Amino acid sequence: MQWMxxxxxxxxxxxxFDVNLADxxxxxxxxxxxFVIRLRPVAVATAVNEAxxxxxxxxxxxxxxxxxxxxxxxxxxxxxxxxxxAAREMEEESGWRPGPLHHLMTVEPSNGLTDARHHxxxxxxxxxxxxxxxDFESSRREWVPLKLVPDMIARGEIPAAxxxxxxxxxxxxxxxxx
Numbered sequence: 744m745q746w747m748x749x750x751x752x753x754x755x756x757x758x759x760f761d762v763n764l765a766d767x768x769x770x771x772x773x774x775x776x777x778f779v780i781r782l783r784p785v786a787v788a789t790a791v792n793e794a795x796x797x798x799x800x801x802x803x804x805x806x807x808x809x810x811x812x813x814x815x816x817x818x819x820x821x822x823x824x825x826x827x828x829a830a831r832e833m834e835e836e837s838g839w840r841p842g843p844l845h846h847l848m849t850v851e852p853s854n855g856l857t858d859a860r861h862h863x864x865x866x867x868x869x870x871x872x873x874x875x876x877x878d879f880e881s882s883r884r885e886w887v888p889l890k891l892v893p894d895m896i897a898r899g900e901i902p903a904a905x906x907x908x909x910x911x912x913x914x915x916x917x918x919x920x921x
Contacts, residue, residue: 744770751779759783759818780857787816787861787909788829790841790869791917795889797910798839798869799901800881811902812887812895814863814909815880829864837884838875841866848912852905863909889914 751765761781768774790798799812815836819828826844834840844864852859875884887895892914896907 746770748779749774754778778856780859782818782857782859784819784825784828785816785859785861786819786825786828786832787814787863787906788833788841788844788865789814789910789913790833790839790866791889791913792868792886794886795917796886797889797892797913798833798837799885799887800836801883801885802881807902809902812900812906813881813903814906816861816906819862825862826864829862833869834872834875835877836875836880837869838871838873839869839884840872842868842870847909847916850905850908861905863905865909865913889917 747768749766749768751763753761753763755762759782763779763781765777765779766774767777792798798814800815801810802813803810815833817828817832817836819825823831826846830841830844841864844866847863847865849860849862851857852861875881889910892901892910895901896911901907901910
């Protein structure tokens with residue numbers, strides 16, 4: 744069963760997102776108004792060091808009033824390569840420059856409401872370049888043993904679904920046994 748987006752118009756717009764109202768036709772011919780949030784792509788990056796530790800940020804999210812571990816992330820600027828944006832965000836937010844990035848996964852965190860796509864990357868190692876330019880993004884930056892990630896997710900310490908999924912896949916790729 745496929746829903747058809749017959750038309751949509753913008754009801755609010757800023758530099759971060761557009762809120763549109765769509766005229767959607769259901770398979771039985773009925774119509775409904777459906778809000779759609781259009782977002783720019785998000786680039787996410789981390790690194791794993793020789794000790795199988797992953798670089799994480801400890802930060803507060805005011806919207807949910809919660810603390811948790813996250814990966815450096817941000818929007819892709821117009822015309823910017825996604826992997827380059829991921830490397831830029833990691834450097835700006837953590838003070839670490841990643842080695843060559845490997846695509847880990849692309850996820851759609853809320854595809855019933857938004858067209859957001861989050862592109863996650865990881866690197867074997869990183870070089871410390873100094874204090875992060877965007878130090879307001881997190882309270883601290885730490886190398887955390889990758890083996891602890893599944894339990895951290897189970898305890899709610901990594902609340903963002905996109906980052907939990909990426910870290911579980913990274914855990915599997917690096918530490919999983921056949």
